[in-house]
Amino acid sequence: MAADRPRQVLLWIAAVLFLVAVVGVAAFWVYAQSGSLTEKPVTPATTAPPPADNAGLHEARWYDKLADGMVMCKLCPNFCRLSEGQIGFCRVRQNIGGTLYAIAYGKVAAAHVDPIEKKPFFHVLPGTRSFSIATPGCNLRCLFCQNWEIAQHFPWEINTRSATPEEIIVAALQTGSRSIAFTYSEPTIFYEYMYDIAKLAKAHGLKTVVISAGYINPEPLEALLPYIDAYKIDFKGFDPDYYTRMTGARRDPVLETMKNIRKAGVWLEVVNLLVPGHNDREEDVRPLAQWVRDNLGDDVPLHFSRFHPMHKLLNLPPTPVENVLRARQIALEEGLKFVYVGNIPSVEGASTYSPRTGELVIERKSYHVTRNLLKDGVAPDGEPIPGVWQ
Numbered sequence: 001m002a003a004d005r006p007r008q009v010l011l012w013i014a015a016v017l018f019l020v021a022v023v024g025v026a027a028f029w030v031y032a033q034s035g036s037l038t039e040k041p042v043t044p045a046t047t048a049p050p051p052a053d054n055a056g057l058h059e060a061r062w063y064d065k066l067a068d069g070m071v072m073c074k075l076c077p078n079f080c081r082l083s084e085g086q087i088g089f090c091r092v093r094q095n096i097g098g099t100l101y102a103i104a105y106g107k108v109a110a111a112h113v114d115p116i117e118k119k120p121f122f123h124v125l126p127g128t129r130s131f132s133i134a135t136p137g138c139n140l141r142c143l144f145c146q147n148w149e150i151a152q153h154f155p156w157e158i159n160t161r162s163a164t165p166e167e168i169i170v171a172a173l174q175t176g177s178r179s180i181a182f183t184y185s186e187p188t189i190f191y192e193y194m195y196d197i198a199k200l201a202k203a204h205g206l207k208t209v210v211i212s213a214g215y216i217n218p219e220p221l222e223a224l225l226p227y228i229d230a231y232k233i234d235f236k237g238f239d240p241d242y243y244t245r246m247t248g249a250r251r252d253p254v255l256e257t258m259k260n261i262r263k264a265g266v267w268l269e270v271v272n273l274l275v276p277g278h279n280d281r282e283e284d285v286r287p288l289a290q291w292v293r294d295n296l297g298d299d300v301p302l303h304f305s306r307f308h309p310m311h312k313l314l315n316l317p318p319t320p321v322e323n324v325l326r327a328r329q330i331a332l333e334e335g336l337k338f339v340y341v342g343n344i345p346s347v348e349g350a351s352t353y354s355p356r357t358g359e360l361v362i363e364r365k366s367y368h369v370t371r372n373l374l375k376d377g378v379a380p381d382g383e384p385i386p387g388v389w390q
């Protein structure tokens, strides 16, 4: 018996080590499933048969035909090369018989009438409604995607309703909307639909606004801008590695997009979602504010938005409110004239003040305008406030 004791001890140690290993592997698996480790920035193109009824098929713009029936999409910096049947990274552009098709044209996955402040646009037609639409798909893979139910699906995976551009215009006018917003998913990937609607909207006196991550190539952007009144760019963070890690996209094309929007004279507002511990430190926020000031101008509104656990980042806490307020303070210190906060209750951070005297111009609570002292784009102290006001 005494001679067996060392063997029993060894067996016990081996059993304990085995248990520790099992628990460790299980914990790692759970963590990985939370999204921090498993998300691949780029997935290969999917192959699928063309839609049975041809519904939603519309020849895409911005692509090249290559040898052997392949095509290369040039709409966004992903430059997908697709062979017969393959669908691009965005899930809504497919090579069918050597032609690239937008396969979700007119397939509306979401349509709502929203206050324009919800986009958020704070310098565009304050207090008005915006008829807001989206189709499925997206050319990014943001771990914190707020609209993943529509953005991260193929058109056949979710419910959509068909609507022609003319029907969208009629619906917008019937709801008393002053603008049409291309939003929720990523408007870049329903470019042809957005373009056709925007062109028609102009003819009916409606404004057009785009809420986008800005991952679009310069030529398609340039062709679209004459029909767009305002662009809101969801800029993810100033660190290029963070950008790719969180979204699967590169930062620099987005910087280029913002410069091009300004150059074209289209109204621009920038939103930066602050994710705790990832891009909400001073060394993340200050360079962004400096870049906006030096490259876009000190009168471009910059919004800092509070992160709430979402999609693949359910393991993170919400951003501390003080970090969002500190980001605003830093951007003001850097000389930006209009800096806002979102997703936190702050009347001061949601209201517009005259850069000349600091007097209140537009007061907002949540998404609602509670006071508007602006007259023809001019504050009560005589300071012109830039924006799209009529």
Ligand code: SF4
Binding pocket: 073, 074, 075, 076, 077, 078, 079, 080, 087, 088, 089, 090, 091, 092, 093, 139, 188, 189
């Ligand atoms: S728009 Fe879609 S298909 Fe075209 S390059 Fe971008 S991800 Fe690829």
